[in-house]
């Protein structure tokens with residue numbers, strides 16, 4: 001079967017590049033065909049790249065706190081551009097300050113994201129959920145995933161946004 | 166003396182340039198008004214006679230030519246996303262010296278197909294999808310094209326995965342498959358397509374263009390004229406290996422209907438922290454502004470620059486501007502022989518140069534964040550380019566050339582536009598660039614030395 005194709009990038013005027021490179025490395029190693037748009041990516045660039053590469057999912061990162069503004073309308077634009085039903089994930093430090101993750105997740109899901117990831121989520125978790133959503137988990141991965149499912153439960157009680165100051 | 170004759174079969178003029186290989190110098194040039202529809206051989210003979218009155222009797226050991234006859238190499242290109250594969254296809258065709266009549270993106274509709282039939286392109290370039298990327302739109306476009314009775318050769322340079330399917334769909338047509346112009350997102354591979362375009366041009370298109378009348382010369386046609394320009398300038402900038410080049414440069418060919426801008430520069434960002442946006446651009450880049458020209462596209466200049474700027478630079482009021490524009494439209498052969506036309510012509514030249522170079526040059530966007538400025542660059546940073554070349558009749562005969570060319574420079578009022586900060590102006594007064602591009606196919610060192618003599622007065 002063809003490799004699953006994903007588009008990743010850091011949205012808005014955000015220059016935090018480290019996590020983006022880690023994600024590229026992690027997803028490529030896990031067998032995905034990754035198109036990495038790098039930092040400072042606009043909604044339009046995500047969409048154009050997803051159409052041209054026929055991507056299965058768009059993974060949006062936001063680290064600098066303006067994520068909630070930057071991603072607004074992305075789902076609608078995807079629908080408008082013929083990308084109906086494409087998987088949309090968002091992660092990083094997606095809001096400003098400490099806010100309960102469960103609420104943040106709810107707000108982003110309302111904006112059309114299929115999954116929302118808490119700060120510091122390790123790539124194995126992201127990979128597990130993406131394979132799950134694409135229906136490509138192997139039996140062994142599904143078994144090992146039981147723990148990961150719990151990780152996400154755990155995040156529900158954590159915080160979104162900045163965690164260090 | 167070993168004289169070589171270089172011929173440029175243009176749409177309206179046949180231009181001749183003679184050079185001496187021994188002395189490595191320009192001997193003379195001459196033009197004659199001719200079109201392929203009428204009297205190409207007569208035109209050639211007339212131009213040759215005119216040339217010889219200037220240079221004396223000449224015995225040519227070789228004759229080499231380029232052609233933009235009958236409207237140039239007219240291409241139509243299609244891609245998927247306007248800013249990605251459609252742009253890559255367009256840029257590949259322009260770099261091959263084609264005139265890109267129309268660029269389509271997304272699915273071709275029936276009105277699009279009707280328009281394409283109307284255009285009757287000489288080559289159709291189909292692209293779209295990265296390798297392994299989108300299939301549906303490109304297949305649908307191939308199927309749509311298969312329903313037409315287009316006679317032109319097709320080149321396919323899209324998603325590699327469906328190349329066989331596309332060949333099958335278009336099996337009744339003359340189709341060549343080339344490597345994808347954009348194998349991965351943002352990665353360009355345009356040289357193979359450009360090579361194929363040139364082959365097609367030489368194999369079949371020059372014949373169809375009525376140039377078969379000049380039977381004995383046809384095998385000497387090397388390339389389309391704009392490609393000869395690109396070759397000349399790339400050689401001039403980079404050098405030949407044995408003869409030194411002059412470094413990064415920008416060139417402007419301001420014509421009556423369109424304006425071509427060429428840059429020979431990598432254009433990489435000044436600061437390593439600058440984020441690069443959009444498609445990478447080739448070192449040797451050509452853009453064509455179809456709405457910017459000194460006679461047939463005056464309205465385009467005014468629309469792009471705004472009437473206020475025209476007033477400001479020309480010192481004329483709106484009424485006289487529209488009066489004189491009317492005059493120019495009615496008689497494009499009009500030369501600036503009256504004070505007011507001269508003032509208007511000057512303003513239009515300045516704004517044509519400014520608009521065309523601004524569109525060609527890269528842009529820097531600035532973002533303010535709590536940690537200071539962050540920059541994102543799209544296109545090439547040409548601020549460090551120090552040579553600007555003026556070529557083309559509308560520029561090289563102007564007495565106010567330096568003032569006009571200063572509009573190609575970086576303007577602090579528009580700091581995001583990455584035009585040269587300061588530059589020496591070089592004038593292609595004998596219009597030798599395309600001829601030297603052709604000559605460089607056989608004698609690169611000599612072509613470069615002649616350009617250096619002519620442009621730098623060495």
Ligand code: B12
Nearest residue numbers: 014015016017018019061065090091092093096097126162
């Ligand atoms: C290094 C750094 C910088 C560097 C970035 C250098 C560079 N070019 O990369 C510099 C100095 C430029 C910088 C600037 C700023 N930064 Co800063 N920066 C950091 C810091 C210390 C580390 C970021 C990092 O590299 N982490 C390591 C990587 C591996 O982790 P990650 O980025 O989180 O990514 C991982 C996961 O989040 C996840 N992930 C990320 N995206 C996605 C997406 C999906 C779909 C999924 C599934 C997973 C996922 O996977 C990644 C890999 O494991 C963080 C604090 C911190 N400890 O996180 C602050 C931090 C991100 N910065 C912050 C801020 C506010 C800024 C500034 C606005 C001002 C400032 N205070 O300096 C500017 C903004 C500049 C701009 N326009 O973007 C805040 C953000 C606050 C918020 N969101 O509420 C933070 C959290 C610091 C803080 N506690 O205040 N910063």
